[in-house]
Amino acid sequence: MLSTIFGRLELMTGFLLALDPLPGTNVTGWEEFDTVHRRGVRMSIERGRALAALDTSNGSRLGPYIDTAARIFSALIAIGHSRRTSEAALNAKSRDLLQGLQEVLQEVSTHGLLDRPLPDAVVMQSNSLVRQAAGEDDVVVRAVAFAASAIVRLAAGGLASVVVGNALPVAAARTGQIVDSLVWRHALRVAIATVIAFAIGTWLNVTLAYWGALAAIIVTQPISSNTWLRVLERAIGSLIGGLIAAALLATLPGPGAMLLAILPLAAAAIASRLVSYGLFVIFLCPMFMLVSDFIHPTGGLIAARFVNEIIGAIVGVAASFLLWPERSSDTLTAAVSAAISANMRFASAALRLDGGSATTLDNLQRDAGLASTRLEAARERLLLEGRWRSAWLEHLREVIVALRSVCGAAAVLEVLREGDPGAVDRQRADGYDAMTAQLLHALTSRTTWQLPAAQPAGVAEDDLAQAIRHFVSALNTYVSR
Template identity: 35%
Template sequence: MSDIQHTSLTYRLARRLESYSFAAAPEQIGVLEGVRAALAVASLVALAVWLGRPELSWAAFGAFWACLSDPGGRDSLRLRVLGIFAIGGTVTAFLAAAAAGISPVVAGLALLPLVFLPGLGGTYGPAVSQAGTLIAVVAVVAVDFPRAPADALALAGIFLCGCLWAIVLCIFVWRIPRYAPARRAIGSVIARLGDMAAELLNGERHHRQGRAVWDAMNAEHRRAVRAAIERARGIVLGVENGSAYFMAEIDAADRIFAGLIAAGHHIADRDTPLDDGPERSLLSRLPLLLAEAHRQVMRRDPASASLAAGADALLRDCRATNSAMTRAIGATVQALADIAQLWRQRATASDVLPAATPGGGLGLRRAVPPPVLHHAIRLAIAVILAYALARWLDLAFSYWATMATVVVLQPMAATTWPRTVERMLGSIAGGILAALILTVLPVKLALLLVILPVAAAAIAFRLVNYTIFVIFLTALFVLVTALLQPVHGIPWARVVNNILGSLIGLSATLLLWRRQGPTPRVLLAAAVEANLAYAAAVVASVGTSPALDAFRRAAGIGSNAAEMLQHRMALEGQRRRARLVEMEAVLYALRGVAGASTALALSDREKSTEDAESIQRQSAVLVQAFRQGGPLPDPQIACAASEDIVHTIVSVTLAARSYLEPVSAVTADRHGSAI
């Protein structure tokens, strides 16, 4: 039980952070990737120290940034992306260092194209976008190392050697098991589902503390699990072989999620809390089964016997009780049994995993999307401002400021400010950590040994949480600099430069921002449309089907998008101006529609085309009201299929009226554009 409690605590913290746009993915801790990158970096730092050649630090920079640009997945994709970074970074390092060797003014002018062009990397997908960001980082660092053309060429050659060393080590020498990211991603989904199931046992809290407490907890879980499922789908699509096999596990996990949604809906609608009868007893066994599923899915060869036996026993007991609640639990257990069956088939199959689905290239396009172009222009301007200010202030290690500007400035304003906060907090904590290490271990050999775990931690946590990543990244750069360019005050310089660069990036977002992305009304319209489409599909069908799963998934994604925007706007201080309390009421009502629809989908029912059409008509009028300010429908709808669904749709309509009626469409659009 202690493992379950530890997992629950970890994912409770993660889902709280995710609610406020601070990414937290504990499943993405890559220990082996971290150790491999640490070896690549530390070996080159040791060589620079041994030879007494500080310029060899550029080989360590190249190796580290190459490891950061590694997108994972198929080797063909990795080679292309790493090749783009190695070649682009080498050319950029030469041009930037040579330009800086002429004069600071020429260096500043050179930064414009050297930052703008990599900023267009988003045209070709997230993998190239990441490589482009790191090439821009190479540019802003290289201008702080002015060289004559011949020396600049040597510097670029050293950088290229570091990149090639990392590529050889990562792709050809030390190959990480190719299915590890997929297993970690699916394990995260199972762990979050176990956390959700454990919380359902405490569902009586809404009887003691009010329904709002339950609604908030339930929405938080559903948002976190849906995000984890979609994140896992994206990771699995990058698996070189076996994407179909792992996708089947994710689909089964999605059905577990559906069963828990239905169980939560039944608990919330009870007049009394769960007692010590059969329903609580059956539900209490579910977290144990999910914990077993989590333990096994993280193994290279999952053992299915224990999970299958436990699932079969619990499934028999659920069928013997046969209530609405136990049918929901039974649907969850059946999905677990299906996962165990997948493991059995894998263990006995001659061809262990199905072939990969085709595709997965760089997605090259000729036309640059306007948002990517605007971001590249804004990035180039911000970097020039940061470079000029750092030169004017005569900052030591000023490239840390321009580097912070590059990595903080994001295409969307809503993602720039949390990145800014995380960068500053991580820099302060990392600076303190590095200062403590330098005080306790001033000897070069000791510092060299410490660089290994620090570099490993930076790479291992790079996809987990940005603040944690920056803590170790800051400590790493400070320690490497202290080894190769020892001066006083390096940790303090890193902190000051990072804060300054982060604030410049945020200022550029606020001053040069062009509104992008949908407004709250547009996202609410999409969420209403998706959730009511799911309700109509359930009413018009009998039993469960993959088509209903697709409708449910679309409803969850739509609600998640609107809820994340609502949370971000609340943190930006727009709660009253943008009517976020009323928006929150609409979203809670939509969660009720999804819960009632999922519960009905797992029950014995007759299909009703007329009732489904009634729901669709209600949806069309509501969507029109959100998108174009049309009149709101009457709250009551004609639907005899489910009183529960009728009640929740009435709640959505009343909440929409509260959100829309007090403000005109023009005013609401102005509020939406404030994000």
């Protein structure tokens, strides 16, 4: 994964160099830069962040690499923004430094692994890039220095957890982990549904009552509307699979033939597991029933399957809608609110914090990226539920794109800042904090909110201001659907 991330950063750097002979005029090239390279790197980084958040063994060691990649990505976005509007080719020094950064990224992609420090050649070349860029005012040079400094910082402090061994990162990650209340509620919901389903099956003297408990576990979903979808998929799959099982049990001559029938069913179930749950159940159901009959032959197997499925489905639906139900609309609104808060918090911090706050900004940018990814996942889940025709989901996509632009503009602002933030920057940051509270109120109350037209005196509207203006417009369209 690390090789992929830094390899894509290296390709992105090379593509910037390839666009240099025609700066600002190669429309097709810049579209490819935005849709292929920029999107590909961002997705790789956010997958890495999601993995680091889940992996208790390597997360604390993986995090510094991901943060470094994110800072290099911000530097390349800043270079792209500068080159897109330029009318002149890169000067010799800027081109040499950008080529040097490409070489460093190639080495990191090849040799930058978690189990050993960065190669000395990478550290030396990164330090050399920083020294060569000192005192220069060119945007490309400053961005290269920003990226190279991130690698130097990774080599200096990012591998501390590796030196002390694996035990400390694992323990630290686990002690600092907080389980969301949604997880606890769903765990208790599933536990109660399982016990009730098994108790009902036992009370009714249904053969293989634990099948009903398994059905309850599978159909009970964290969001109540998803439970209906899972019940429908399982019911249709079980019906078709049960008919297949009935035909096989009635026609197979003996245990050998039954074993030969189980093998292709198992292969088909494994192959379809990630394709469709309904298709998976079609093959799993007859395989499961044939295995059960092969191990412990019993009469009424088909009837027992259907009775247990009905018990499990009824109990699962009841548990989903009666025990602390989570509605899709509530979950989606919470995801939108979290994404707005995280991205606006990073934008404010990028304006307010000085150059010595790199770690804080890394954490805030990481939170913004993960919150946007969770919102995208929530939207994709609704699309998979068959709501792809809903216009408001398309409006939500525009909100997500606008939030990504806000995060990107704030990252570029951090890269290109000269000196510490001034009074105007702090004033803007305070204004964005107040704006965030107003936007969250507009989201929950389903009312539009108008962004003040005036900028602080003497301040032109920069990319961040434009991105926030576009985001407010997209959010107003979404809440007024």
